[in-house]
Amino acid sequence: MPPSDADPVVEVRDLVRTFGRGTRTVRAADGVSLSLARGEALALLGANGSGKSTTIKVVLGLLAPTSGAARVLGGPAGRRDARARTGYVPEEARRLPAVRGRELVELFAAIQGVPRAERRRRVDEALDGVGLAADAARRPVADYSRGMARRVALAAAVVSRPALLVLDEPTxxxxxxxxxxxxxxxxxxxxxxxxxLLSTHERGTAEGLCDRAVVLGAGRVRASGRLAELLAGDATPGLLALFRRVERG
Amino acid sequence: MASLVALVRLEGLRRLRAPSATALLVGLAAALVASLALPGEAHGRAAAALEGALAALAVAAALVAAGAAASLPADRAAGAAAWLAATGAPVPARRAAPALAAAGLAVGVAAAGAGLVAAIAGATGLAVPTRVAHPIAVRTPTVLVAAAPGRAASEATLPAGDGPFEVDVAPRWRRDALDAAAAGTLRLVVRDADGARTLEVPARGTVAVGEPRGPVTLAAADPRVDVVLRGARRLGPAVPPWLNALLAGLLVGLACACGAPLAALLARGTSAATAGVATALLLLVGATREALLGMAAGADALAGGAAAAAVLRGAVALAPDLAALAAVGDAAAGRALSAASFARLLPAVAHAGVVAALLAFVPDRRPRR
Structure with a gap:
């Protein structure tokens, strides 16, 4: 049965992902559950090692769950059709340094199935959307600042107009x-x-985009709900401290 | 398909812009100039120049093909592998793209280099005069034996035809022929409708017999040395030397390109350096397989040599069959390459196909953190 608009775009249930064996086993995700509806923005918040990246990798199909389930766009996470409808911006965006900015966006457009006839226009739109000037887009990504590389990675993620965007520290x-x-x-x-779906340490990013948030700590969900309530209430005492630490640098 | 094309383009761009590409091109240019400046006279110099240039192109193309080993480890280290894995590109396309890009570049480097060499050779008078070669069926190996007391002669007769012909010969010395071996030449009797003549020919190699009338009979002239007739051909019309050099470069590139999937496959289980060196060695084994199999046969005859023979045969079995590279010698000798020259690449292409299928479809280890 095809998924309807009411079905969650992402649904993670009791996700456990372990690494290592025996006494050296680490539970990077320990019973994480979350869901993301169509047209919704959800922030994954938490300190380093809290399980944000592991959860994102499972959603992208880069890691298989040890137990539990992750469904994306109506099917198990990692299916090819789901990946083709997902845009991903990694935290470190200078991963293909020899490629020019525009070439990178064209590459992702082709891989993600943008029709050849539309490709040039869509690449222009994506580069305009992230504010990357044409002359900058002609330079190799190796020459970009971290911020420019992030913009071009974002352009590469949105060029195919994905149904789901997964962003690791997008700003x-x-x-x-x-x-x-x-x-x-x-x-x-x-x-x-x-x-x-984004992970972030930056309060402004979370508040500027997301309605809801899931706070992770040591691989477990510490709190979840509307972001404003999480920030206002005392259910997540570590959250404000986390933001304060990050803002202090 | 669009994904595969895009990924191959990505790999190609990354390779062309890598610092090692510049170093390779500079080294190749130096090797080509050196080969064109090899000393010698007239035809001998031109042949040596072409052979040297094709050898340099083979080394460059092999290095480019072996470079397919670098992509996956580098992508894993930089995180690009995970980034691309999160896209809708099919897994086989992602795995095969580095090999296809390296193979394409290997062919491109060899063909472009050969074109350049042909142009320079033509401009400097170093072009090798080239003719079409029609093989003559010879039962292989045909051994010519001179008559001696208690032993009948064994001769070979080749059919009549137009144009000069050549034969490839090798000696087989009898037990009492050490002085003949030291002489380094063979004597071959050639008989046709005009009569018989004796040729003094190099002990191992190819000799032009001229244009005999009617069927021609070949016989050994020295009872101490049998002559192994390894091949024979008639020479036909001339072909442009530049075309032959270009085809030879293309063949060299295609042969070396067959190593690219092997490099990419090996890189899945080991480091880029190990996979690259292993691929280069296997290409070398594939190019010298006839000699290695001959050595294995020799080792079999020695006490305790079976293990050495097994090692040699095992290495040959793993390597792509690059016997087609013998066509480089044909090109340098002025024989036009033909479809048959390229058909000898088929075993190597089949090897590359099997390796590429393993590369694309055998599941990887479960992704780790």
Missing amino acids: SGLDPVGTEQVLALLRGLRDAGTSV
């Missing part, structure tokens, strides 16, 4: 203007029906 390294530009783009995509 890390961006200046305030760049951050607002990226958030505006992401808000536009969200409002157009794209679901957004």
